[in-house]
Amino acid sequence: MSESLIKLENVWKIYQLGKIELPVLKGINLEIRKGSFVTIMGPSGSGKSTLMYLLGLLDVPTKGKIFLEGENVSGFSENELAKIRGQKIGFVFQQFNLLQNLNALENIIMPMIFQSVPELERKERAEKLLASFDMQKRAHHRPGELSGGEQQRVAIARSLSNDPEIIIADEPTGNLDSSTGKIIMEALSELHKKEKKTIIVVTHDPTIAHYSQNIIHIQDGQIIHNHFQEEKVLWEQNSHKS
Amino acid sequence: MGKINFIKEYFKIAIKSLKARRLRSWLTIIGVVIGVFLIVSLMSLSEGIKTALMQQLKMMGKDLIMIFPGEITDMATMMSGGLELTEKDMDAIKKAEGVETIVPMNYKGEAVRHEGKVKTILINGVSWKDGMDILKNDFGWSIKEGDWPVIGKKEIIVGSAVPTDVFPGMKVGDEAFISGRKFIISGVLKSLGNKQDDSTITVDLDIFKDITGEKKGAKIVLARAKQGYEIDEVIENIKSNLLETRKRVRGADSPSFSVLSSEKVMDIVGSILGMIQIAIFGFASIAIIVGGVGIMNTMYTSVRERTKEIGIMKAIGAKNSAINTIFLIESGFFGLFGGIGGMILGLGLAKAIEFAVKATGNLYLQASITPQLIIFSLGFSFLIGCIAGYLPARSASKLNPVDALRYE
Structure with a gap:
């Protein structure tokens, strides 16, 4: 069995809305293993995005502990977390979230600037990444000049620029048509298989689930299923019906 | 990677962001340009005026005392020209202990005719006998062409601008008529530093009295202290003599007067000009601060507009300090570019005014463009930019x- 990469212990996230406390995550216990492909599913408002932000160290829990490679990072400062994010985690968002002032190549270079990668190496690495997604001809185009699928490929390339161990994708196919969505998921699957990246995909689209080994169902801030076989069978049954 | 290298990268990011908001960036920069433009143009011109005046005043000897009617602090009354020192006043000055010699000086506008052309020119009346040395040694007067007038002869000297601007073609040896009386131009003076003085004619005080009919009194009296006497002591002696004489003649209502050493005159002129410069600097600084408020406004708008961008940058590994630096560079840029623009425009205007004044004006003005002024204006505007950007960046x-x- 592969070693633990991220571990959540009794994690709570409670938002304070004036005098009202709104618990979004309620005592989550979860372990994600190195090199796994995990899908987090759940309806809107279930807390899956909040869970994704906690897994991506973009947010801190109200209660509970988060361990990354065995180290408790829940008490880390924003700057310490930023450093870990830059080195170990790549993000892919539903809205692509590319910087609009920069072209495709510059967007991929950007995370490397924050990690102090030397200039020549940055450019070389970014060009390689663009080429691996067949986007080299679009290197000097800004996001506004690219299609949704192209933007998402640039976003995946950007997520890989510091060669992180973990890729977290939030509804990566949500803004794409089904055939482009399939290309994107294939790309993530390739990363998992060939480069042994740990992929965490947050989605409410059940067709995405068949790419993963581990499907986590979340509802009302609690994990209700966390089983590969069970979900896989369910997904196959559903896809046969449709 | 060195700190300088990543600062360079942040610079690139900041410039791209400024370019993306081109119009707003320019408008913000213009806000700073106006302030720096005011500071640079006004400071360089006022410093130029100060330098020109001080250079003229420095030529005066330290043993020279000036006596004016009225209060030196009441410029309006003094300039109105109604006040003058009487013959009795002059006697009192002459008799004061420590006074070696006195030179009464007077001036009045009179019609001057040369080769059929008539113009009204300011005529200075100075006693050649007592005053020629003071004019030469203390006021730096020297002859460009011809010679000093011979005492007792109907000879006059003209300022350097008279043969060029007032009566073009006038030369030494020519005849000129003042109030119908004929005089010979014995010499042309070298420039005295301003066009007003260079456009005058100077005659012996006796001739002046004849021409103008002003037989008594003087508008200024210069006195030279005897060697071995302290200048302040002589000033006090003149003051007490004058006060006594005036009280005797006019009683309690005797008009006031001012007795100043050349150093004191320099102090007064210097402090007046210094105060003017402080006022100019104060107002122009307010303009730069207003520009800074503009920067702050732009930066806050920018932070709000780019909130998502900031989130993305943080997600991909930007530390707080990186975001802070990028925004500070942007606001610093507004200040610095505004400073450069304002400096170029300000220096351009100052130089243009300098040329215009030289060509047509009354003062030989040299706009003072010092490295200090340039460094200060750029540094100040950059600093204002950084201060204005601090809170938005934070x-x-x-x-x-x-x-x-x-x-x-």
């Missing part, structure tokens, strides 16, 4: 990454 860096990413 608020940008403190944004919670999740809130920033969710911002629409």
Whole structure:
């Protein structure tokens, strides 16, 4: 069995809305293993995005502990977390979230600037990444000049620029048509298989689930299923019906 | 990678961001340009005026005392020209202990005719006998062409601008008529430093009295202290003699007078000009601060507009300090570019005024463009830019990454 990469212990996230406390995550216990492909599913408002932000160290829990490679990072400062994010985690968002002032190549270079990668190496690495997604001809185009699928490929390339161990994708196919969505998921699957990246995909689209080994169902801030076989069978049954 | 290298990268990011908001960036820069333009143009011109005046005043000897009617602090009354020192006043000055010699000086506008052309020119009346040395040694007067007038002869000297601007073609040996009386031009003076003085004619005081009919009194009296006497002591002696004489003649209502050493005159002129410069600097600084408020406004708008961008940058590994630096560079840029623009325009205007004044004006003005002024204006505007950007940059860096990413 592969070693633990991220571990959540009794994690709570409670938002304070004036005098009202709104618990979004309620005592989550979860372990994600190195090199796994995990899908987090759940309806809107279930807390899956909040869970994704906690897994991506973009947010801190109200209660509970988060361990990354065995180290408790829940008490880390924003700057310490930023450093870990830059080195170990790549993000892919539903809205692509590319910087609009920069072209495709510059967007991929950007995370490397924050990690102090030397200039020549940055450019070389970014060009390689663009080429691996067949986007080299679009290197000097800004996001506004690219299609949704192209933007998402640039976003995946950007997520890989510091060669992180973990890729977290939030509804990566949500803004794409089904055939482009399939290309994107294939790309993530390739990363998992060939480069042994740990992929965490947050989605409410059940067709995405068949790419993963581990499907986590979340509802009302609690994990209700966390089983590969069970979900896989369910997904196959559903896809046969449709 | 060295610190300088990543600062360079942040510079590139900041410039791209400024370019993306071109119009707003320019408008913000113009706000700073106006302030720096005011500071640079006004400071260089006022410093130029100060330098020109002080250079003239420095030529005066330290043993020279000036006696004016009226209060030196009441410029309006003094300039109105109604006041003058009487013959009795002059006697009192002459008799004061420590006074070696006195030179009464007077001036009045009179019609002057040369080769059929008539113009009204300011005529200075100075006693050649007592005053020629003072004019030469203390006021730096020297002859460019011809010679000093011979005492007792109907000879006059003209300022350097008279043969060029007032009566073009006038030369030494020519005849000129003042109030119908004929005089010979014995010499042309070298420039005295300003066009007003260079456009005058100077005659012996006796001739002046004849021409103008002003037989008594003087508008200024210069006195030279005897060697071995302290200048302040002589000033006090003149003051007490004058006061006594005036009280005797006019009683309690005797008009006031001012007795000043050449150093004191320099102090007064210097402090007046210094105060004017402080006022100019104060107002122009307010203009730069207003520009700084403009920068702050632009930066806050920018932070709000780019909240999501900040969230993305944080997600991909930007530390708070990186976000802070990028925004500070942007605001510093507004200040610095505004400073450069304002400096170029300000120096351009100062130089243009200098040329215009030289060509047509009354003062030989040299706009003072010093490295200090340039460094100060650029440094000050950059500093204002950074200060104005500090709070917006801080608020940008403190944004919670999740809130920033969710911002629409």
